Amino acid sequence: MKVSVEQNGLLSLIIDSGRQGKQHQGFCQSGPMDEEAYWWANYLAGNQENTPCIEIIGCAVFVFDTNGQLAATGRNVVCLVNGQSVSPFETIFVKAGDRVSIDSEHMGSKAYLAIQGRWQVPLPLGSACTVLREGIGGLENKGAPLGVGDAIDIETPALRSAHRALASKHWPRYDLNQPISLILGYQEDKFNASEKGRLFLNDYTVTTNINRMGYRLSGAPIHSHITKMRSEAIHIGAMQIPPDGQPIVMMRDRQTLGGYPKLGSVSLLDVNRLAQAVPGETVTFISQHYDDARAAFLLNWQKRLRLTGE
Template structure:
């Protein structure tokens, strides 16, 4: 099956689970910014875990030349086929020649499109993820984002047709976005290098998502904080790490973060809340609260177990 991009949207990439285990070689991890939406898109399209899909900001339009099944997920995700609205978070059957338009009703949020089948797209260092900054991956194998007119092939299968019914994730089971609840942060090993006053300021102050955000990191504007560390050697950076540069404005490191950094780190955003933060758009306000690592681990395990149970019920 041939997929042709009619309109690229604002910024669209091919993503998967990323390049795990390669940071020591200098490659960033990458991966879908919103892993929950990515995982559900593939499941609802009856794909295997780690199958590539498209992550898009802005409305993206494409056509397929064979019958297939798709699913669209994400924050306030939208989907239409030949101009007619279709339900998101559900398997949708597409006919050859259909025009698919998907995106998000919230400007700047990310939507995910999964198409059932084996994606014949270039892979570099074990992943199909496009990392523009590293010129890695992409249909041109040079790290270029998807462009209008690009085409690629998928070996579509008829698994959904054999199933006889679409998979649907009910609205009450979908991920809860928004920032009424604070973002949980697990203290890091440099936590004690921040004064109690600085910790209290961070935990009680609102921070605004700045326009200076990308897949590498989210810069926040708010009450400045500082640590006792004036100089330090660069060291490995974990996903969700909160770096505090000299200006005191926190930076949350995201999927395409650099492998090393030299700013003190207050802690890490919990894996569950990282997906929520990844869908924040400039101007939104977030708050933080500290959480011990055992509580963060327990919540992640419970959420993973819940997702697997739901998937078992939906199949």
């Protein structure tokens, strides 16, 4: 199968589950901004875990040169086949010549397009993930986003998989009225009680200064009494507090090292929800014990297994 890019939206990237175990070599882990949506897209398309997928911001259009099956997921994703609306979060069957349009109702949110088969794309350091800053991954291993006219070769199976669907009551929830969970870290004692309280008592606005590397928020400033510190490894979801006091939550393409004090880390589940927030939306935070965060993660994994029967 050849999938041609007719329209590439604001940003369309080939991604997979990430470049595991390479941070000590200076490469970011990368991976899907919304891991939950990515996982379901591949499952519903009939793919194995870690199969590449396209992460899309804006409206992108793809043309298929043969029959195939796919799935689209994300926050309020809109999927059209030849101009006709089809349901997200379920298997979609397409024929040769079909045009598939993927978009989101929220400009800036991420949609995921999974296409069944073995993607014929480079796997530098074991991953297809496109990292613009590092110039690695993607269709030609140049770290470039998909462009109009690009074509992805996918080796499709001889037989289609069965139709799969996820009931809407089980779709990921992106309600930002619910607080984002923050697990306080080992540097929390570098912030006095009033500074920590300020974070949990105020709203923070998602600014326009966001990307796959990090989300800068705007609100009541928070300050640490650390004036100097050595750079150290950065975990997914880490909340760095720079000198201006405006929190930065580190995301999938974060740098491997950073030198700002960290109040804690956003829980893995809520990294997905924050990643789907767009500039101008507001979030609040709530403290979560690491045992509770771990339990929530495991329960979500168990839910996946229960819903898929695996």
